[in-house]
Amino acid sequence: MSGFDKVVSSYEEAMEGLQDDMTIIAGGFGLCGIPENLINEIKRRGVHGLTIVSNNCGVDGFGLGVLLEDKQVKKMISSYVGENKLFEQQLLAGELEVELTPQGTLAEKMRAGGAGIPAFYTATGYGTLVGEGKEVKEFNGRNYILEEAVTGDFAIVKAWKADRYGNLVYRHTAQNFNPMAATAGKITVVEVEEIVEPGELDPTQIHTPGIYVDRLIKGTFEKRIEQRTVREA
Amino acid sequence: MSGFDKVVSSYEEAMEGLQDDMTIIAGGFGLCGIPENLINEIKRRGVHGLTIVSNNCGVDGFGLGVLLEDKQVKKMISSYVGENKLFEQQLLAGELEVELTPQGTLAEKMRAGGAGIPAFYTATGYGTLVGEGKEVKEFNGRNYILEEAVTGDFAIVKAWKADRYGNLVYRHTAQNFNPMAATAGKITVVEVEEIVEPGELDPTQIHTPGIYVDRLIKGTFEKRIEQRTVREA
Amino acid sequence: MSLTREQLAMRVARELEDGFYVNLGIGIPTLVANYVPKGMDVMLQSENGLLGMGPFPTEAEVDADLINAGKQTVTTIPGSSIFSSAESFAMIRGGHVDLTVLGAFEVDVMGNIASYMIPGKLIKGMGGAMDLVAGADNIIVTMTHASKNGDSKLLPQCTLPLTGAGCINKVVTDLAYVEIADGKFWLKERAPGVSVDEIVKLTAGELVVPEVVPEMEF
Amino acid sequence: MSLTREQLAMRVARELEDGFYVNLGIGIPTLVANYVPKGMDVMLQSENGLLGMGPFPTEAEVDADLINAGKQTVTTIPGSSIFSSAESFAMIRGGHVDLTVLGAFEVDVMGNIASYMIPGKLIKGMGGAMDLVAGADNIIVTMTHASKNGDSKLLPQCTLPLTGAGCINKVVTDLAYVEIADGKFWLKERAPGVSVDEIVKLTAGELVVPEVVPEMEF
Numbered sequence: 001m002s003g004f005d006k007v008v009s010s011y012e013e014a015m016e017g018l019q020d021d022m023t024i025i026a027g028g029f030g031l032c033g034i035p036e037n038l039i040n041e042i043k044r045r046g047v048h049g050l051t052i053v054s055n056n057c058g059v060d061g062f063g064l065g066v067l068l069e070d071k072q073v074k075k076m077i078s079s080y081v082g083e084n085k086l087f088e089q090q091l092l093a094g095e096l097e098v099e100l101t102p103q104g105t106l107a108e109k110m111r112a113g114g115a116g117i118p119a120f121y122t123a124t125g126y127g128t129l130v131g132e133g134k135e136v137k138e139f140n141g142r143n144y145i146l147e148e149a150v151t152g153d154f155a156i157v158k159a160w161k162a163d164r165y166g167n168l169v170y171r172h173t174a175q176n177f178n179p180m181a182a183t184a185g186k187i188t189v190v191e192v193e194e195i196v197e198p199g200e201l202d203p204t205q206i207h208t209p210g211i212y213v214d215r216l217i218k219g220t221f222e223k224r225i226e227q228r229t230v231r232e233a
Numbered sequence: 234m235s236g237f238d239k240v241v242s243s244y245e246e247a248m249e250g251l252q253d254d255m256t257i258i259a260g261g262f263g264l265c266g267i268p269e270n271l272i273n274e275i276k277r278r279g280v281h282g283l284t285i286v287s288n289n290c291g292v293d294g295f296g297l298g299v300l301l302e303d304k305q306v307k308k309m310i311s312s313y314v315g316e317n318k319l320f321e322q323q324l325l326a327g328e329l330e331v332e333l334t335p336q337g338t339l340a341e342k343m344r345a346g347g348a349g350i351p352a353f354y355t356a357t358g359y360g361t362l363v364g365e366g367k368e369v370k371e372f373n374g375r376n377y378i379l380e381e382a383v384t385g386d387f388a389i390v391k392a393w394k395a396d397r398y399g400n401l402v403y404r405h406t407a408q409n410f411n412p413m414a415a416t417a418g419k420i421t422v423v424e425v426e427e428i429v430e431p432g433e434l435d436p437t438q439i440h441t442p443g444i445y446v447d448r449l450i451k452g453t454f455e456k457r458i459e460q461r462t463v464r465e466a
Numbered sequence: 467m468s469l470t471r472e473q474l475a476m477r478v479a480r481e482l483e484d485g486f487y488v489n490l491g492i493g494i495p496t497l498v499a500n501y502v503p504k505g506m507d508v509m510l511q512s513e514n515g516l517l518g519m520g521p522f523p524t525e526a527e528v529d530a531d532l533i534n535a536g537k538q539t540v541t542t543i544p545g546s547s548i549f550s551s552a553e554s555f556a557m558i559r560g561g562h563v564d565l566t567v568l569g570a571f572e573v574d575v576m577g578n579i580a581s582y583m584i585p586g587k588l589i590k591g592m593g594g595a596m597d598l599v600a601g602a603d604n605i606i607v608t609m610t611h612a613s614k615n616g617d618s619k620l621l622p623q624c625t626l627p628l629t630g631a632g633c634i635n636k637v638v639t640d641l642a643y644v645e646i647a648d649g650k651f652w653l654k655e656r657a658p659g660v661s662v663d664e665i666v667k668l669t670a671g672e673l674v675v676p677e678v679v680p681e682m683e684f
Numbered sequence: 685m686s687l688t689r690e691q692l693a694m695r696v697a698r699e700l701e702d703g704f705y706v707n708l709g710i711g712i713p714t715l716v717a718n719y720v721p722k723g724m725d726v727m728l729q730s731e732n733g734l735l736g737m738g739p740f741p742t743e744a745e746v747d748a749d750l751i752n753a754g755k756q757t758v759t760t761i762p763g764s765s766i767f768s769s770a771e772s773f774a775m776i777r778g779g780h781v782d783l784t785v786l787g788a789f790e791v792d793v794m795g796n797i798a799s800y801m802i803p804g805k806l807i808k809g810m811g812g813a814m815d816l817v818a819g820a821d822n823i824i825v826t827m828t829h830a831s832k833n834g835d836s837k838l839l840p841q842c843t844l845p846l847t848g849a850g851c852i853n854k855v856v857t858d859l860a861y862v863e864i865a866d867g868k869f870w871l872k873e874r875a876p877g878v879s880v881d882e883i884v885k886l887t888a889g890e891l892v893v894p895e896v897v898p899e900m901e902f
Contacts, residue, residue: 003703127631236485360849
């Protein structure tokens with residue numbers, strides 16, 4: 001295949017180059033659309049001092065929560081955390097730092113990071129703790145705060161289908177933060193459920209163009225459900 | 234149908250409320266994916282003093298160029314103009330003002346306008362005429378200029394297919410500026426080639442969600458080609 | 467009698483209009499979807515990236531890849547769309563959502579809201595709430611008028627860390643419907659059988675009481 | 685002999701690498717696509733919103749909805765993707781395009797480039813050029829070394845309005861391949877049969893000339 005073939009043959013290869021103290025941008029919302037196996041590979045590698053940019057931090061024993069077990073995470077940049085006990089323990093013990101960031105601001109910071117926008121103004125968080133110490137500017141009579149972009153040494157992403165060139169399609173709301181994460185990594189690693197040949201995906205229906213993707217691997221997924229809510233049939 | 238049915242029955246109804254001195258954001262790149270019939274309706278209405286935000290200004294007798302015939306346009310905010318003689322004449326006669334804006338900055342200004350981002354930093358244009366008089370800020374050792382969002386009283390958009398709720402799908406590179414334009418109008422009017430029932434479009438494959446669309450009409454299109462380049466079969 | 471959770475939701479539902487795109491927070495706000503008036507359609511926005519949320523799935527329909535902002539499994543309705551979280555908050559921040567309903571710990575006469583953090587307790591984060599209150603023109607806060615100890619939640623100034631500043635102008639409590647303007651609360655309606663005196667007693671911020679305060683009807 | 689248009693394109697093409705995403709400007713840069721080395725794949729980005737541009741269509745394939753940034757009808761290759769102009773410039777501004785090739789009127793020793801505007805002539809606009817030069821780390825400018833009047837285009841300081849400041853470090857002219865660093869031009873290669881003296885004479889900005897200047901081979 002050509003130089004555009006992004007497929008790698010093992011999870012070890014997928015995360016090659018990951019080192020202590022790196023920043024990782026992760027897709028996923030709750031446990032939906034998270035790169036389960038890439039997270040497990042990070043755990044296996046035993047790197048420490050990580051900064052993780054992700055909306056949430058998984059649960060005990062699943063998702064990003066597994067990285068807490070060996071205290072691999074130094075800092076979380078998230079909008080909502082604390083769905084697991086280890087997280088709470090390490091936070092209260094001062095072993096873990098959290099930078100709470102509004103969900104929409106977090107999504108936009110990732111997009112900005114990938115799009116070469118170093119900073120943008122938003123009304124979100126003005127007049128709150130989130131706005132403290134940030135530049136304020138008035139536009140049309142309203143106050144906004146300046147938020148800076150985020151980028152990562154790695155981005156880890158879960159998609160549904162990909163072609164070998166790394167063009168990605170997400171399934172339902174498993175899309176969430178994944179498209180922005182994919183743009184914001186120096187090295188973007190994607191795991192998917194199915195890999196097809198270039199040309200099999202409709203060019204106008206690709207969620208993430210392959211230009212953002214460095215490595216691609218096919219995995220199998222547990223897809224654990226956090227809140228299983230059902231109605232009578 | 235429900236309150237989400239955006240379909241109107243005439244072009245007159247589609248552009249109802251358009252007045253002198255309004256700002257209109259238009260989709261399209263060159264003559265590709267332009268809202269041909271909505272432009273013609275603006276001409277028919279004879280409103281004047283318009284500010285038009287569009288990457289280009291059409292050609293003599295087609296696209297936005299027709300609005301020059303009766304001097305309806307006060308100001309163009311564009312990245313590339315002057316593909317027609319009337320434009321040049323009116324510009325040189327001081328009857329028309331042009332605010333040249335880099336193409337990527339223009340696209341981002343429209344997106345920002347729709348997304349509640351009043352301004353963003355970009356390196357594009359720093360140290361050039363575009364950057365003059367704009368705020369400069371350094372991030373990671375590089376200088377960036379602050380660019381403000383644009384919004385319009387109306388946005389006019391051309392899509393391929395829509396459902397009655399205004400969910401839109403674009404065809405090939407006729408997408409271009411249309412998705413951002415759609416988000417940036419106080420009133421967003423869309424013309425399409427085909428209207429289907431809600432549920433017929435795949436929810437994960439919609440380019441513009443219907444929430445951005447106020448009025449929807451089915452039209453027929455000339456789709457003039459600016460540079461017809463072909464190879465031997 | 468103070469309103470039940472269902473009555474709170476019913477009262478909020480009266481603010482709906484046909485064709486509204488609505489974001490409903492967790493808890494009582496979620497119940498509002500059950501009381502959409504007949505002949506009216508609203509479409510629910512879930513900030514993780516879904517417009518046109520349907521009911522919970524049947525056991526057979528459950529799909530781990532289709533959840534709402536509360537991480538619950540859901541379905542979609544015909545005409546729905548699914549998109550990234552950046553697009554979702556572009557919608558919210560850009561003011562395209564017609565109505566946002568959310569709970570709160572406190573509101574004050576300046577339209578400030580505190581809803582995500584109680585110092586000393588574990589802080590889980592604001593999720594999308596700060597974006598929602600900053601992005602919407604039309605927000606309804608639903609909450610009890612006072613705590614179980616009788617401490618008012620409608621204050622001269624919020625005591626807890628804010629979720630948003632100067633962004634709230636409608637509050638539906640179990641005792642009253644109150645609007646916020648010009649640095650004051652304005653009593654508009656009272657719950658059936660609840661006296662104006664009781665509302666006044668449990669409202670710590672300045673409350674303007676008109677001569678006649680209509681009783682809500684259900 | 686100064687390089688032909690085709691030789692200019694061939695020389696630029698040597699900077700390509702397998703798997704490069706490349707944006708080619710109008711004119712000579714477009715020709716580079718014809719000289720991609722054997723066994724190497726590159727993918728062409730067109731800034732209106734297309735990655736994976738193919739050749740011109742046959743008469744039967746012509747589609748008004750499928751054009752490139754030069755407004756020419758084109759085709760797509762397998763593995764292409766099509767997206768909005770905002771997404772396209774996110775790619776460009778974010779530095780994801782591996783190589784940008786464009787023409788210019790002037791460059792100078794500080795890496796400034798002037799390419800879109802000649803005062804006194806009708807100004808058509810910069811299109812995507814300012815975004816391209818600001819977004820790419822790896823840019824090659826192709827142009828003639830001097831005007832027909834013999835005026836150098838490699839200057840101590842650009843005289844025309846800039847397209848970008850401090851962003852150019854590689855220039856392929858019809859006479860030479862020159863790099864820009866530390867406020868100087870650095871002569872790296874000369875066109876076949878072109879003397880170093882001639883290059884020096886036609887380079888107005890400070891030019892560092894090494895002892896040996898290899899001749900390009902074609």
